[in-house]
Amino acid sequence: MVELYFAPGACSFVPHVALEIVRAETGEAFEATLVKIHKGEQKTPEYLAMNPDGLVPVLVVEGKPLTQIVAICDYLDRRHPKLGLLPADPWARAIAMSQLAWMNNTVHPTFTRVFMTGQFAESDDAKAEVRKIAAANYRKHLERVAQWAGSADPFWFGARPSFHDAYALTLLRWGGLAGIDPDSLPAYKALTERVAASPAVAAVMARERIELNTFRKA
Numbered sequence: 292m293v294e295l296y297f298a299p300g301a302c303s304f305v306p307h308v309a310l311e312i313v314r315a316e317t318g319e320a321f322e323a324t325l326v327k328i329h330k331g332e333q334k335t336p337e338y339l340a341m342n343p344d345g346l347v348p349v350l351v352v353e354g355k356p357l358t359q360i361v362a363i364c365d366y367l368d369r370r371h372p373k374l375g376l377l378p379a380d381p382w383a384r385a386i387a388m389s390q391l392a393w394m395n396n397t398v399h400p401t402f403t404r405v406f407m408t409g410q411f412a413e414s415d416d417a418k419a420e421v422r423k424i425a426a427a428n429y430r431k432h433l434e435r436v437a438q439w440a441g442s443a444d445p446f447w448f449g450a451r452p453s454f455h456d457a458y459a460l461t462l463l464r465w466g467g468l469a470g471i472d473p474d475s476l477p478a479y480k481a482l483t484e485r486v487a488a489s490p491a492v493a494a495v496m497a498r499e500r501i502e503l504n505t506f507r508k509a
């Protein structure tokens with residue numbers, strides 16, 4: 292059985308949702324292991340032996356760890372080719388990978404600068420500056436995701452959610468924590484509501500005990 296190391300509301304939500312979809316559509320079970328990031332469980336010697344970066348997610352397959360969401364998604368798609376987690380057409384698949392990689396290597400680290408600013412600056416002034424610039428960039432990135440979300444019918448790749456829907460939902464949830472009102476991105480918000488209401492995603496949100504809307508009006 293494959294095992295996923297995840298933290299609630301973190302980017303590990305993406306493979307967590309994918310594994311739940313796989314379970315629903317093939318019956319293949321998986322184990323979900325909670326990592327308490329706030330307690331530093333991702334920095335223990337045992338965890339670092341799986342992922343030297345000390346980050347979630349890790350997918351363990353036959354005792355071997357696989358890190359990086361883009362690689363995990365690619366693996367799950369190839370492991371279950373009939374499910375169509377990614378498009379089959381080579382060009383459509385390449386575009387999908389490009390979008391996924393951008394969410395992972397551009398949007399995601401921008402949010403890290405908003406949320407974990409202490410990793411990037413020391414003084415209060417410097418932290419405030421890093422946070423301000425990153426929050427503005429994050430908003431611009433979400434506007435691009437919102438354009439894509441506007442063509443989701445009803446989901447990114449059609450009839451049921453996949454990786455991109457789960458990542459988009461995660462990024463908008465984080466946006467709420469960065470002070471971005473989801474009502475300011477209506478088509479994007481509507482996509483995340485459809486995604487959250489789908490059974491596999493609802494099951495994962497319940498397991499992770501997370502809510503869709505993290506935005507609190509000042």
Ligand SMILES: N[C@@H](CCC(=O)N[C@@H](CS)C(=O)NCC(=O)O)C(=O)O
Nearest residue numbers: 301302328346347348359360361395
């Ligand atoms: N590019 C990495 C990003 C992983 C990542 O940033 N994980 C965050 C949660 S979203 C984490 O584990 N943070 C814990 C920490 O920084 O100690 C991937 O795709 O796996």
